[in-house]
Amino acid sequence: MAADDLCLLEQIVARHGNDASKLLQILREVQECFGFIAPAAVNSLAESLAIPRARIESVASFYSFLHLTPHGEYRVLFSDNITDRMLGSQDLMAQMCQQLWLQPGKVSEDGLVSIGTTSCTGMCDQGPALLVNGRAITRLTHQRVMEIGQLIRNRTPLADWPADFFRIENNVRRSDLVLGSTLLPGVVLQIALALGGQHVVDSIKTSGLRGRGGAGFPTGLKWEGCRNAPGSEHYVVCNADEGEPGTFKDRVLLNLQPDLVFEGMTLCALAVGAKKGFLYLRGEYRYLLEPLQAVLQRRRDDNLLGKSILGFPGFDFDIEIHLGAGAYICGEESALIESLEGKRGVPRNRPPFPVTHGYLQQPTAVDNVETFCQAVLALHIDAEKYRAIGTEKSSGTKLISVSGDCPRPGIYEYPFGVTVREVLQDCGAVNTRAVQISGPAGVCLGESEFGRKLGFEDLPTAGAFMVFDDSRDMFEVARNFVHFFAHESCGFCTPCRVGTSILKQTMDKIAAGHGTRYDLNEVENLDRVLQTTSHCGLGRSACNPVLHTLKHFRPAYENKLKSLDFEPAFDLDGALARARQMTGRDDAGAHLKAEGI
Amino acid sequence: MSKKLRIATTSLAGCFGCHMSILDIDERLFALLELVEFDRSPITDIKHCAPCDIGIIEGGICNAENVHVLHEFRKNCKILIAIGACAINGGLPAQRNHLDLSSCLTEVYLTEPGLAHGHIPNDPELPLPLDKVHPLHEVVKIDYFIPGCPPSADAIWKFLTDLIAGKTPELGHGLIKYD
The missing domain is CATH 3.40.50.11540 (NADH-ubiquinone oxidoreductase 51kDa subunit)
Structure with a gap:
């Protein structure tokens, strides 16, 4: 590490009073300053804070926005909430990857840029959104993504990017x-x-x-x-x-x-x-x-x-x-x-x-x-x-964050007790198939339940209100949420760490056309395990998106299932293709028949 | 006395550690043999499965032969049990899953000196490796899972005796472990 850099590092640590309990704040600033947390920086921090390297690395590796290896001068993360996807974020990300000759999750060979996804960035009312070096850019279009690609390729400092890119709307409705x-x-x-x-x-x-x-x-x-x-x-x-x-x-x-x-x-x-x-x-x-x-x-x-x-x-x-x-x-x-x-x-x-x-x-x-x-x-x-104000057991007002398929997404403040249908009317939603209340951990409501009321008596909510119209595949919505939980599981307890991954694989299996009735039953079994043995609420609610969408939108699942009781999770013969190619074999023993049971 | 139950066991991409743990039930094996008969198993050296009541499989699925054996077990066994970490999650062999199979084979047979005369073995006798190692339940339906690396002899004993007694096997506190 250069002397200048060490000096910068010391300043950061000194600003936090050499206090190891400020480690996360220190690491954030090191990340912001150097683009990643280099081994030399870890060494130096271990010394000045008098804590072991392992503690620093364990903290740094826990948080998505901290990197122990170089992640490019420009780190682009597309918000991957279902509302971003519905607004075309996946196409936009593919476009940027193509423009910059890059694969998602990899750093470009010249160390200039990396592109990946991150969980919802809280810009659902003005998506699709991304973060570049931690700064949010909203209202992405093909045009805007192309301009961002050019700014990155020209190595334009973030401070010189058009201010309009970083404009965040309040959208109070x-x-x-x-x-x-x-x-x-x-x-x-x-x-x-x-x-x-x-x-x-x-x-x-x-x-x-x-x-x-x-x-x-x-x-x-x-x-x-x-x-x-x-x-x-x-x-x-x-x-x-x-x-x-x-x-x-x-x-x-x-x-x-x-x-x-x-x-x-x-x-x-x-x-x-x-x-x-x-x-x-x-x-x-x-x-x-x-x-x-x-x-x-x-x-x-x-x-x-x-x-x-x-x-x-x-x-x-x-x-x-x-x-x-x-x-x-x-x-x-x-x-x-x-x-x-x-x-x-x-x-x-x-x-x-x-x-x-x-x-x-x-x-x-x-x-x-x-x-x-x-x-x-x-x-x-x-x-x-x-x-x-409000209802008997829910006094006062509640801010609702409305996003998804409606012409007027944004913030709506109502006294408690407002019905789902009233909110839908106010935001101008039409042909609504489903509403997800309180995020992936909450509940998914079908049309028959739009008369229910927001409030602790009926529908407790932190405020998320995602609207899906009849063009949306509710299976894909649930799959997005399941991926979210698998990504965000902290890894501390086995039921949640493993369970959320199994759930993700099951949903991917169904999406790939390998799903059977057996898999749906397995989700219910998994839910029982996660409900009873998870360390915290994340694991306990991880199966909710699947169970709720299954309840209301079972056909969205069933038309993806095979009629068999059981199907392998992957294409057996396809899994041998690489070995066939490497050995030049094509005899009968080099193939596997797909066998459902 | 009613007819003895038939049990088949095999190890796929595993280390035989789970089978060692089965042997670790020690003298209780005699009690077990009063109730069951072993079909295809390393204990009997029978090569192919006849119709059985219970199949116990250790290890994950890493090549085409594993798939064939697993299919044979599924077709012949009324109840199929995945035993141990590798059968349930892929375990240690699945550590290769983050590597590309081609580069694995290239590294082992072509880049490193002194192996296989500089070509990748392609004898039809050899089963081809799958591009990834999979747990059993991704290939066939599995009825029961006994976790552990390996599960203890007590866990196996409890599980089998429950099953043989016609009860839903239940491993209580102390018998279930994941490592």
């Missing part, structure tokens, strides 16, 4: 309480400080606010649990690792209402007695980092963060932004905390829950971006009034 809020920063905090922490907790409990990340845990109970848990420090964590394919509401909230988010975190800090908070921002939203830091700085300047907030002695609180690096599992709160601590994002055993044993084993309140915004507004409009 329906505003209510949160998106329509014009609340000034600090107003609610002032009220809260007058009330005191216990009163804030009580109000949030009265408001009936429940977590907006999908699970719907009562926020007031969580804050109370955290407040009462013994610990030397308490922490507030905002989960902005919005990785559920088809969800992008947090991106819009962080862009349009960052003050609500930070005010909510500060409110929570007051309620639980925290001095420090983290915003865990998914790596795909890297472009939001600087604007968010500017907001944090403004809030510090206005005494809304820092020491003695709003002149209240003893109320000290500040927020740090941590960036993820491409790992869906880090949206699970205990995996997120592991990641915050600079480790692999493997979910912890629960209990104990983060509320008592979270960041650094201290009491930690982890809430979704939207939950913090809702908490501020619940307090502002009064808890009782807030409770009156």
